[in-house]
Amino acid sequence: xxxxxxxxxxxxxxxxxxxxxxxxxxxxxxxxxxxxxxxxxxxxxxxxxxxxxxxxxxxxxxxxxxxxxxxxxxxxxxxxxxxxxxxxxxxxxxxxxxxxxxxxxxxxxxxxxxxxxxxxxxxxxxxxxxxxxxxxxxxxxxxxxxxxxxxxxxxxxxxxxxxxxxxxxxxxxxxxxxxxxxxxxxxxxxxxxxxxxxxxxxxxxxxxxxxxxxxxxxxxxxxxxxxxxxxxxxxxxxxxxxxxxxxxxxxxxxxxxxxxxxxxxxxxxxxxxxxxxxxxxxxxxxxxxxxxxxxxxxxxxxxxxxxxxxxxxxxxxxxxxxxxxxxxxxxxxxxxxxxxxxxxxxxxxxxxxxxxx
Numbered sequence: 001x002x003x004x005x006x007x008x009x010x011x012x013x014x015x016x017x018x019x020x021x022x023x024x025x026x027x028x029x030x031x032x033x034x035x036x037x038x039x040x041x042x043x044x045x046x047x048x049x050x051x052x053x054x055x056x057x058x059x060x061x062x063x064x065x066x067x068x069x070x071x072x073x074x075x076x077x078x079x080x081x082x083x084x085x086x087x088x089x090x091x092x093x094x095x096x097x098x099x100x101x102x103x104x105x106x107x108x109x110x111x112x113x114x115x116x117x118x119x120x121x122x123x124x125x126x127x128x129x130x131x132x133x134x135x136x137x138x139x140x141x142x143x144x145x146x147x148x149x150x151x152x153x154x155x156x157x158x159x160x161x162x163x164x165x166x167x168x169x170x171x172x173x174x175x176x177x178x179x180x181x182x183x184x185x186x187x188x189x190x191x192x193x194x195x196x197x198x199x200x201x202x203x204x205x206x207x208x209x210x211x212x213x214x215x216x217x218x219x220x221x222x223x224x225x226x227x228x229x230x231x232x233x234x235x236x237x238x239x240x241x242x243x244x245x246x247x248x249x250x251x252x253x254x255x256x257x258x259x260x261x262x263x264x265x266x267x268x269x270x271x272x273x274x275x276x277x278x279x280x281x282x283x284x285x286x287x288x289x290x291x292x293x294x295x296x297x298x299x300x301x302x303x304x305x306x307x308x309x310x311x312x313x314x315x316x317x318x319x320x321x322x323x324x325x326x327x328x329x330x331x332x333x334x335x336x337x338x339x340x341x342x343x344x345x346x347x348x349x350x351x352x353x354x355x356x357x
Contacts, residue, residue, distance in 0.1 A: 001029070001058075001059055001102075001267060001268065003028050003029055003030065004030065004031050005029070005031060005058045005059055005101075006032075006033060006055070006056070006058045006059070007024065007029060007031060007032050007033070007058070007059045007060075007061070008032075008033045008034075008055065008057035008059070008060045009021045009024070009032065010042065010062050010063055010087075010091055011062075011063035011065065012032075012034045012036075012063070013036055013171070014063060014064070014067075014171065015167060015168075015170075015171050015172050015173065015256055016063040016106060016164075016167065016256065016259060016260075016263075017061065017063035017064065018171045019169060019170070019171070019256040019257055019260035020061050020063060020260045020263050021034070022257075022260065023257065023260035023263075024264065027264065033055045033057050035051065037064075042086070042087040042090055043082075043083055043086040043087060043090070044090075045086075045090050048094050049090075049094055049097075051094075052094040052095070052098045056098050057098075057100060058100065058101045059100065059101055059102050059103070060095050060100050060102075060103040060104070061104050061106070061263060061267075062087075062088065062091050062092070062103060062104065062106060062144075063106050064087050064091070065083075065084055065087060065088075065106070066079060066080055066083040066137075067108075067137075067173070067180075068080075068173070068178040068179070068180070069178060069179055069180045069181060069184060070133050070134070070181075070244065070320055070322050071177065071244075072177065072178040073134040073136070073137055074132075074133040074134070077135075078136070080134075080136045080137040080140065081136035081139060081140050084137060084141065084144075085140045085143060088105065088143070088144040088147065089147070091103075092105065092147050092148065092151065092159060095157070095159070096151050096155055096157050096159075100157075101158065102158045102160070102267060102271075103157070103158070103159040103160070104161070104162060104263055104266060104267055105144050105145070105147075105148050105159060105160070105161045105162070106161075106162055106163075106164065106263070107141035107142075107144060107145065107161060107162070107163045107164075108138070108141055108164065108165075109163050109164070109166075109252075109287065109289070109326060109328050110130075110131065110134050110137065110138045110323075110326075111125060111130075111138050111141050111142050112124050112125065112326070113126075113127055113128030113129060113130060114128070114129060114130060114131040114132075114323050115128055115129075116128060118327050119291065119327040119328055119329035119330075120287065120326065120327065120329055121287075121331075122163075122283045122285055122286070122287060122332060123282075123283050125142065125145070125282075125283050125285070126142070131322060131323045133320055133322055134322075144161065145163075145284075145285050147159075148160065148161050148272070148284075149272075149273075149282070149284055152272040152273065152274050152281075152284075153274060153281060156274055157272065158272045159272055160266060160267075160270055160271070160272055160284070160285075160286070161284065161285035161286070162262065162266055162286050162287075163285050163287050163328075164259050164262075164287075164288040164289065165252040165253070165254050165287075165288065165289035165326070165328050166180065166181075166251055166252060166253050166254065166326075167254050167255075167256050167259050168180075168182045168253055168254075168255065168256060168347065168351060169255055169256030169257060169347070169354075170256065170351070170354045171256075172256075172351070174186070174187045174210055174355070175210065176188065176212055176231045177212075177213065181251065181299070182253060182299065182303075185241075185243065185299065185300055186303055186307070186348075186352060186355060187206070188231065188232065188233055188242075189241055189300070189304060189307050189309045190202075190206065190307055190309075190352075190355065190356075191203060191206060191228060191233050192233050192239045192240075192241045192309055192311050193239075193307055193309040193310070194206070195228065195233060195235050196235070196238070196239040196309070196310060196311055200221070203217070203224065203228075204217030204224075212227050212228075212231065213230075232314070232316070238310075239309075239310075239311035239312075240311055240312050240314050241300075241309075241311060241312075241313055241314070242314045242315075243296065243297075243300055243313050243314070243315050243316065244319035244320070244321075245296065245315065245316070245319050245321035245322070246315055247295060247296045247297030247313075247315045248296070248297065248321065248324065249296050249321045249322060249323065249324050249325065249326075250293040250294065250295055250324065250325040250326070250327065251294065251295075251296060251299065251326060252289050252290055252291075252293040252326065252327050252328060253290070253294075253299070253344055253347070254288065254289050254340060255340070255341075255342035255346075255347040257342065258290075258340045258341055259288060261338070262288045262333065262338055263288075265333075265336070265337075265338045266286060266333070266338075269336055269337070270286065272284065286332055286333050287328040287329060287330050287332060287333065288328075288330065288333060289327075289328035289330045289340070290330070290340045290344075291327070291329070291330045291334075291340075292327075292344075293325070293326075293327045294344065297313075297315070300313055302344065302345065302348055303348060303352075306348050306349055306352050307352060
């Protein structure tokens with residue numbers, strides 16, 4: 001990509017897209033075409049076709065998606081498969097029709113089987129059954145990988161796919177109904193600390209910024225306490241914060257700016273496989289991660305230290321753990337010359353500083 005190339009970042013307001021846009025700007029790229037979800041519904045085929053006909057971007061980062069944690073994935077199963085299939089089908093197909101030079105499709109390592117060997121290699125795709133709670137989302141992302149591979153083989157496009165591990169950082173989703181584990185824990189522990197110190201200014205500020213099921217900082221203390229309790233933040237003698245599951249599942253976390261750097265690196269250094277002499281072309285996607293994981297309990301204790309929370313955790317074993325271990329094999333991208341730079345301890349500190357302000 002030259003510095004003046006016309007670049008479309010789909011989903012530029014989200015966690016992934018905003019980091020990619022921020023990183024591209026830092027590297028000197030200047031020619032962007034951007035639309036919010038309110039301005040362009042990527043599920044609308046005609047709207048997406050009109051957009052590509054009008055703008056004709058040269059490069060596309062497909063970071064737009066419907067995402068969420070275990071609860072959201074398991075509750076809104078139809079939304080997760082429909083929305084994600086429609087978004088990626090429309091953007092990938094129009095990118096082909098309007099001769100986009102290169103497209104990067106972003107998915108997730110939840111595409112791998114629930115009981116796959118660890119660490120997760122790209123070749124483990126479609127070798128066994130998926131984790132049930134996020135199966136619709138995973139199937140949509142697998143379809144995106146196969147769509148890119150198929151268009152490359154049939155039409156000679158240069159559409160590549162990257163599967164990042166669990167991501168975190170600025171502009172994450174802190175909605176306690178839908179958030180992934182790390183931002184949800186950070187916010188719950190932050191509110192737990194404020195509750196322990198009886199700091200209602202911090203609690204009200206937090207709820208005014210992002211109400212919880214419609215309850216903001218203007219609500220009565222009784223209503224706020226009830227709402228916090230419904231999400232596992234309770235106070236009797238001491239404040240306790242509930243965590244779903246046993247705390248034993250192992251998870252890998254990647255700082256979002258590392259993810260953005262990897263995305264740009266792949267756009268610059270990795271091309272689609274279109275070798276028709278091969279009998280089969282499979283698993284051309286690339287894992288992105290750190291290659292290291294921690295338990296949910298360890299993550300909670302790390303956040304506890306960063307935030308300065310003095311209360312206790314309660315692990316609700318009646319809630320699902322999800323996949324017990326999900327560590328990515330990152331040897332493929334490491335061999336190309338890219339490695340993650342930000343440690344989890346450093347990233348958690350940076351994220352909390354961002355969240356507070």
